[in-house]
Amino acid sequence: MTHPLSPPPKKDPQKRSVSPTRPPEVRSRAALHLSAAAAEGRFALQRCADCGKVQYPPRDACSACLSTDLPWQDMAPGGTLIAETTVRTSPRLYFRERMPWRAGTVQLDAGPTVLAHIHGDVARHARVRVTARLDQAGQGVLVALPETDTPNMEDDPLMRALSADPKHRRVLITDARSAQAPALARALQKAGAAIIFAGEPESWRPYPQRAELEALGVQILPMDVTDTASVQKLAGEIGGKTDILINTARFLRPGGVLDRGDTGFARDELEVNYLGLMRLAQAFGPAMCARASDGVNAAAAWVNLLSVGALSNARPFGAYSASQAGAYSLSQSLRAEFRPSGLRVMNVFFGPTEEDDWYQPLPPPRVTAAALARSVVDGLQRGLEDVWCGDIAQDLRDRFRRDPKVLEREMTLGGEGA
């Protein structure tokens, strides 16, 4: 079993913080599909459409029949560890700082033999489960896990490096007024978060869930994502101990372009949903990036909660969807900008929510705050980049991937008329 991770000691103020280092990032274009699947927690390899051979490593032509028709498919995780080594020295800074490092080859039940990082609880020649995870370079790597869960297995240094586990980490929920904030705080607490901060805009306006957050021990601090100075102020105070930031700030109103007739709510949507994200990133991003290798409670992840309407505009929330598309695009820029540090950006997409009053006229299904919180924590624990919470988000994702134009046409039906 893995030795359970202790809460990290307080930092020695005389020591320099460790600069982030990263494992190698370069991959072939074909291999990026492995990363893309790992980004949402799937282990996929190419299977030749002509001869059926499963390929490893990813390639452009089948190693058996030279066919170029190599679709990616999710793989069964089962396999056997056939050889292993423990690397004790390396020219790569990232690995040098994390020696010794266990690696080996696994004979997959699905066919090929793959190179994998090996969890500390895997015995020699044991049966293993192979999963794909994103490393700190944001690339997919294969990991051989024990066939069945072992105690504290998530505390293995390898797993900490391949996740953004909230355990022992300090989390900032950016908007305490969010309908999802209490459920998130509860889930994070259950996952072992050390401290939960919550930003509170407009403390001059009461809201019932404040008492709930207080009872959970959440530290409520003033911040309004539309007020640059307040964001900078909170970042100045706690930016250096924000390990995970979950942006719950959201301005939501129904309406598209013509039915609103003005730009009032749209401005609020952009101020909160788009510029709010930018303000947060400008204030908290640099310190989080600088602390991405800072030990057990290194800064690990930036989490955006996004409407799935970001992918394809969803009436009757047309203008809101546009602001979400903006935020989604900005999150991709953040990914690129955070990459050199290894700080992860996780986007959690969801459909209409149960707790937000504005969805009240819509029929179910709706995403509950508890379900969303579970998705967030699960995504952090697995180090995901993209999480799709609930049936509506998953359905729209699948339809978007099949054909974005067909989805757009379905989402923009004019209705039967004369």
Add this chain to the structure above:
Amino acid sequence: MSTLTNLATRLASGEIRVVDLTHTLDPDFPVIILPPEFGQCARFRMEEISAYDHRGPAWKWHNISMSEHTGTHFDAPAHWISGRDLPRAAVDEIDPADFIGPVCVIDCSQGAAEDEDFELTVPLIEGWEAAHGRIPAGAWVLMRTDWSKRRGAGYLNMREDGPHSPGPTPEAIRFLIDQRDIRGFGVETVGTDAGQGSHYTPPYPAHYYLHGAGRYGLQCLSDLDQLPPTGAVLIAAPLKIKNGTGSPLRVLALVEET
């Protein structure tokens, strides 16, 4: 010595004191809250454009944004539906002479301390006049409640049945307009109407009657306890916003030291 020279001299000597009745424009200062499906009053916001840096090496400046009705502010007749067809109802059209005038301060601070829904009534106004003399035509009338000393959630005092803060009754406002011909009415709360003013008939009587009669409102005033009941001069000039229904203000009072 001319009156103005005399005024300037006495201002310089401190015999006439300038009292600032204005809250600081602060992003965290409360604004009125309406049901969320309505358009909302923008909070004060400030974005730095440069601060002696690569964005502008020798200068610092900000872009600011807010509603016409954010912070200490002026309500013009065009603000309310009852005043929308009046001539010169927007801030850029009002005679600038209206921005400077005598002021009567009715102290309701004790009542407001005891009852957050305290009402300014006709008998209270008559009682004030018995002590301080009749309110002259063209005067500003300010309702002092010391509400400007409240901070945080206590200012709007919002509860599930809406905000609770003092204000005038419909009869009191009608009395001030019809019987005393006031220039306008000012308060230390977020609106000229009481927090529960939507439950009067007509709803929001101060807004409805004042602006319907071409009179003005002053809101979110501060430090009215610094003013004497009578004798001060109020200076409240809104920004000259084309078709503006109101404006953030710097409200000053000239108070003669006695």
